[in-house]
Amino acid sequence: MAVSEITIGEVAGRTGVAVSALHFYERKGLIRSERSAANHRVYPRSVIRRVTIIRIAQKAGVSLAEIAEAFSHLPKDRPISGRDWVALSTAWRQGLEARIALLTSLRDDLGDCIGCGCLSVENCPLVNADDRLAALGAGAHRLPGTG
Amino acid sequence: MAVSEITIGEVAGRTGVAVSALHFYERKGLIRSERSAANHRVYPRSVIRRVTIIRIAQKAGVSLAEIAEAFSHLPKDRPISGRDWVALSTAWRQGLEARIALLTSLRDDLGDCIGCGCLSVENCPLVNADDRLAALGAGAHRLPGTG
DNA sequence: CTAATGCCTCAACTTAAGTTGAGGTCAAGG
């Protein structure tokens, strides 16, 4: 293995991401690897930055699918550059801002409603916050046309 | 069925929650029902408030398990009172504040790091945000050394 | 009488992001 290349164990150690998760990211197309003679994965050091970026994006609420989508617009087979990072993080920061704004308005409504206790379907902003909070909706949803 | 009692379809209609979700909440112990002669679920009107509260808590990031836990401290078999709501929402609002604080500091770090692009495992606040935030516990905190 | 609703139960399926385990290879160390 060339000096500048590292094993999956080293990537795991440096990034704090489990080997099984790195396998998983590879299956999802988020990272790529070469193979050694013994069929072991071999990575360029730049994969550490890539994995680091993945984790930061996840913290910001970006799904792996979205991260993969963002990565797909980058020239692959070269490390993620500072300029790439500016573009990625700028886009993700906007999503993060939006999430913060949603939660903040929910918090404010909650503050307003704690005293009133109405929880009226017609009047309560908290109850009707749905439109504004729609983006947050969690839960299992079958994709239309998937069944 | 007594005047003040309603069917599961009415609960679903009033709250916007699917019948299947109401079944699910019942299995999880979040709501309870009586049965009619035809073995249909029959609810007191107060279940609407209960379900409304469940949805608000979920929006605030509270899991169903945590909601069930909170409900378990309430006298059951009587509607959730205004005073109960104050207690519940106050507790949940704190968790919400904490989530907002986490996302906000992440956003700030992201803003700081967009220009630098270091993503260094040793130095970058963004990369290390996890450990520091985890140690802080709930509540709003300014990260030391993040300015 | 028959069809359409509305409801019932129970089991299986969905998504996301991984983890866990079984079974196998390969190189180094004692």
Add this chain to the structure above:
DNA sequence: CCTTGACCTCAACTTAAGTTGAGGCATTAG
């Protein structure tokens, strides 16, 4: 020579919050 450790593959399992479907009552409309 044998074991340990790091790695490999592939399949199955995990959690959360439901959804979907099959098969079956009961009430109501036509």
